[in-house]
Amino acid sequence: DAMVIQNPRYQVTQFGKPVTLSCSQTLNHNVMYWYQQKSSQAPKLLFHYYDKDFNNEADTPDNFQSRRPNTSFCFLDIRSPGLGDAAMYLCATSRLPRSAQHFGDGTRLSIL
Amino acid sequence: SQQGEEDPQALSIQEGENATMNCSYKTSINNLQWYRQNSGRGLVHLILIRSNEREKHSGRLRVTLDTSKKSSSLLITASRAADTASYFCATDATLQGAQKLVFGQGTRLTINP
Numbered sequence: 001d002a003m004v005i006q007n008p009r010y011q012v013t014q015f016g017k018p019v020t021l022s023c024s025q026t027l028n029h030n031v032m033y034w035y036q037q038k039s040s041q042a043p044k045l046l047f048h049y050y051d052k053d054f055n056n057e058a059d060t061p062d063n064f065q066s067r068r069p070n071t072s073f074c075f076l077d078i079r080s081p082g083l084g085d086a087a088m089y090l091c092a093t094s095r096l097p098r099s100a101q102h103f104g105d106g107t108r109l110s111i112l
Numbered sequence: 113s114q115q116g117e118e119d120p121q122a123l124s125i126q127e128g129e130n131a132t133m134n135c136s137y138k139t140s141i142n143n144l145q146w147y148r149q150n151s152g153r154g155l156v157h158l159i160l161i162r163s164n165e166r167e168k169h170s171g172r173l174r175v176t177l178d179t180s181k182k183s184s185s186l187l188i189t190a191s192r193a194a195d196t197a198s199y200f201c202a203t204d205a206t207l208q209g210a211q212k213l214v215f216g217q218g219t220r221l222t223i224n225p
Binding site (some may be wrong): 004006012013038041042043047075090092097098099100101103104105106108 | 142152160204211214
C-alpha cells in the first residue's frame with residue numbers, strides 16, 4: 001500500500017547531540033511537510049517542500065533544518081537538541097499544497 | 113491568527129450517541145479539512161469540504177460548512193469505542209507567500225462503552 005513511513009518511531013538523544021529523523025513516501029506526492037506536535041496541541045508546521053522549493057516557517061528555530069534529496073525522501077535535522085525539542089515529529093505529504101495530507105505515524109523524540 | 117478554533121476542547125459521550133464538534137476560522141478559505149488522530153499515531157484525513165459546498169457525508173461522518181459564519185461542524189453518528197481520538201479541523205491559507213494548512217487545537221473525543 002502507498003504510504004508515508006517514518007523512522008525511527010522512537011528516538012532518544014542527548015542534550016546537544018545532533019539527531020536526524022527520516023521520512024519516505026510511496027505516494028509520489030509533490031509536497032512534503034514536517035510538523036512538531038507537543039502533548040495535547042495542534043501540529044505545528046516547521047517547513048515544507050513543494051518539489052524542490054523549500055519553505056521555512058518564520059518561527060521555526062534555526063536549530064532545525066531539512067533536506068529533500070529526491071521525491072521520496074525527506075529528512076529533519078536537529079543540530080543541537082534542547083529539552084524543549086522533545087515532541088512528536090510528524091511527516092506528511094500531499095499532491096498539492098491545499099490537498100488532503102497523508103501522515104506518517106511520527107517519531108517521538110526524547111532528550112536526555 | 114489564521115488558526116481555527118475548535119469547540120469543545122473535550123467531549124465524552126456514551127457509545128451509540130452522536131458526537132458533534134465545531135470549528136471556527138477567521139479568514140476566507142478554499143477548503144476545510146477534518147482529520148482524526150489516535151493516541152500516539154499520525155493524523156488521518158477524514159473529509160475535505162470546499163468553500164462552495166455546504167454539506168458532505170462519508171459513512172457515519174457528516175460535515176457542514178457555513179462560510180458566512182466562518183464555521184464548520186463534524187457529526188459522528190452512532191459512535192463506537194473506536195471513534196475515541198482527537199479530531200482536528202484544518203483550513204487552507206496563504207501565509208508568507210506559501211499555501212499551507214493551519215490546524216485547530218482539536219477536540220478530544222472519548223466514547224464510553
